[in-house]
Amino acid sequence: MSNERGQAGGPTAAELDSMLLPLSIVMNMAVSRDTLALANGSDLPEEAIARELDAVGAPLRPPPDQVRDQRLERVDFVPVPGTDPPDYEAVVPIWTDRGMANRGIRVRFFHTGFEDVYHYRVLGFEDVTPTPDWASLPPGPPPGPPAPRDPQPSPGENPVPQRWRELIRDAVHRLVIGDYEGLQRDGIVFDIDDPRRDMVKTWIDDYPDRLVDLPEEAWVWSGHVPPYAGPDVYSVWLHMWTEHQGLSDLVMEGEVYDNGDDDIHVVLNTVHVA
16 A cells, blocks of 8 residues: 555545545445434534435435445545644535435544544535536435345454453443443543544444444454563453344454453453454
8 A cells, every 4th residue: 555645745545545434434424314423523513413414405325336436536635734644624425316415524534543543523514516427326225234244254363261251241231331431430441532532432433333242152253462561461352243233343452451360450442343
């Protein structure tokens, strides 16, 4: 993947690749009218976003396959002055059952500080002029629930030990019921109120399927590695399970501090799409 800066200071190929996921998330949330999730990463309240989507005036639909294939090349990512690593702003197109709408969503894509991971912030809505070739394309079918994963992820080679499973299962259950404040109070997650640093709540809220509790077989798709930050600190990862997919491509990564006996503490660092 090229790291050369694009034209007029535009994104590198690696940055474009990293922004594909948040770009797709925004497009999918608009189609599903998930105004709460859009507002979680927005300067606008949920009610204002709902009014903007209503004002489009036609049922929202997924973009055509041709648009999905071209979205990185056709969406204009403009660098934001004074940001390093650079933030980018772009107008994300909206599709209806009549074709491309004449309103789009202005979004800022910002670097989270974790390798090449970008996240988004909805800034507002604005008028756009549909390009002739896109305006004539028929929309995709109405959205449905995510399909089960096929193929499934590969099993882990070094599954999470039995000793830690109850604590991890409990932490995941608290994610399922949305107990983020309690998890932060207990030192299990951090920065849930800061969208630039939160790597757990925001990604779960944005995911197009609802998290569910871990079944017993979930540990097959888990793993851990030996201590690296101290003699009793272990890195762990685990595939999450969702309502419609079952085993999903959403992965939790964290650390286990095991000091012997019952002195065990779990920290969830990130939840992301693998």
